[in-house]
Amino acid sequence: MDWTLEVVVLPVSDLARSIEFYRDRVGFDLDHETENEHMHVAQLTPRGSGCSIVIGNLPAQNEMAPGSMRGLQLVVADAQAARAELLERGVEASELTVFSPEDGGTFFGFADPDGNTWAVQELKVRAAKPLIPIADRGRFGVAD
Template identity: 75%
Template sequence: MDWTLEVVVVPVGDLDRSIAFYRDQVGFELDHDTVNEHMHVAQLTPRGSGCSIVIGNLPSQNAMAPGSLHGVQLVVADAEAARAELIGRGVDAGPITVFSEQDGGTFFGFADPDGNTWAVQQIRARADRPLIPHDARQRFGAEQEA
């Protein structure tokens, strides 16, 4: 049986501010932003990822204090380029640290406006071997539009 991790709840204090941060500064795609009399929930997905984040005000999302999520890890093929992109969008990204010369040993981090922290790991192999093949992403996008 396959088990896939598809959503991580990120506890935030201000949904609109967080949507703007993750969409406009970090570059996640806004999948949906649902507001009704019972809730305000948004789902955002990093480009190339099969896992999304969800922010909102449902009871399960309010179980953690804003800013209490630490160390969620993103993976990129080029840490320097990713860090430069974030800095260019106004994100206070930390310095790049090389723990090992092996692929996967290079990291940097950043925090969202509430203090949730993210680790960004460089795995150069992702440039040639993404977890989700590019053609599959294109097919999925075409199915969504149909």
């Protein structure tokens, strides 16, 4: 039986500000924003990822302090280009750090407005072999 991680609940203090940050600055896709008498949440997914973040006021989020998540990790094929893209969109990002010359040894980081932190790892192999094939992307198997 496969067990897949598909959602990470991320504690934030301001839903609208966080949607703007993750969608417009970091470049995640906004899958949906749902508001009813029980909740107000949004789900966003990094392009090419099988795992999304959910932000808002679900009970699990209310148990965590906004900004308390540390070291969530994203993977990109080109860390220098990804960092430049974030900087261009107004996201503060750390300098590139090369822990090892092998593929997978280059990182940088950034934080959201609440202080949740992200590490970004370069895996050059993702350029030729994405984790999720392009033809299989999208909400219903439709390519992005």
